[in-house]
Amino acid sequence: MKLFHARGYDAVGVAELSSELGIKPPSFYAAFGSKAGLFERVLQRYVMGEANLFAHAQAEGGGVGAVLERMLLQAARVYPRCNGAAGCLVIEGTRNSTDPDARALTASMRQAGRTAIRDFVAAHSPARAEEITDFAMVSLLGMSAAAHGGADEAMLQTFAVTVSRALRHEFGLTDTP
Amino acid sequence: MKLFHARGYDAVGVAELSSELGIKPPSFYAAFGSKAGLFERVLQRYVMGEANLFAHAQAEGGGVGAVLERMLLQAARVYPRCNGAAGCLVIEGTRNSTDPDARALTASMRQAGRTAIRDFVAAHSPARAEEITDFAMVSLLGMSAAAHGGADEAMLQTFAVTVSRALRHEFGLTDTP
């Protein structure tokens, strides 16, 4: 996970992955089937933890405004310091990758994340759910890219706070359900 | 430029570049020196055109609010339809690339772009110039990433308009110098 997160799917070879795991390539393939197979398991583990921003933010309850703000603030906390890497593994892991399987894996996870946010937003603000979701998603993409480029937590937090205020102001979001 | 823009620096080989130019690899190296040499020329050409968002926006005059809004709106126009590719070549071209030279090229161009924006902002709003610049840059990063993932102009425009309003509202920006 650390290697994929830091350098992306294509830039990490099976030889390096095997050596990091303390095994040899044949054992690697016996265990994971393929490089994409390990990547899939890595992604599943990744979204089980605190990196699943929306799930964590939603679990604490509140209205659309509060949940989305909590999601963005968590991104500001998590993105700059993930195992020496930075940004979201699902967003950055297969950028410019040549492997269609790996791309499809992350694409479907991004789609699932977006759908979860939109369904939650639509339950409270059905009229402008797509707009609100797009706004939050593009903001997250920007924060992930900025973190990948070396942005620190303070800067991302400022951005998250400002975006959250804009979300409330522009779309009339409330903090209570 | 089209190939680099669509798939990123690493994913495009010299054989493909040569074939697209109608020449063979030896002629390619005689003309450009290396793959990175062509990429550098491609980048220089890229920032000469409408892709240099801030330069274009600044040239039309106005205050910080008007210029930054024009920059974001131009991004919404340009990012989704660049030669079949999408997003900003300087931002997306070397994502997860393994070539240090190519990465350094785009990194220095991003740095130069950021400095240009910050100097302009600082001339009008010195107190919060860094904050304002960061906010605009992260928004641009998000729009580029979204466009790279298939977002259309309408969605990006909505985002740009909302971000521009937030910029004015949060930082008290004016449209006249």
Added chain:
DNA sequence: GTGTTTATGTAGTTGTCGCTACATAATATG
């Protein structure tokens, strides 16, 4: 036309990629 320079194509260099055939070592079963 002759000789010289420049450009091009053929073919191949080295290196790394994901992946695997095969033989050996370790483990479990009778």
Added chain:
DNA sequence: CATATTATGTAGCGACAACTACATAAACAC
């Protein structure tokens, strides 16, 4: 202890990467 099964390491597969030595072809001055 002998046998059957699983796991591991050695070594190398074919494909492709950036890049180039070399011979041939084109363009030029005279």
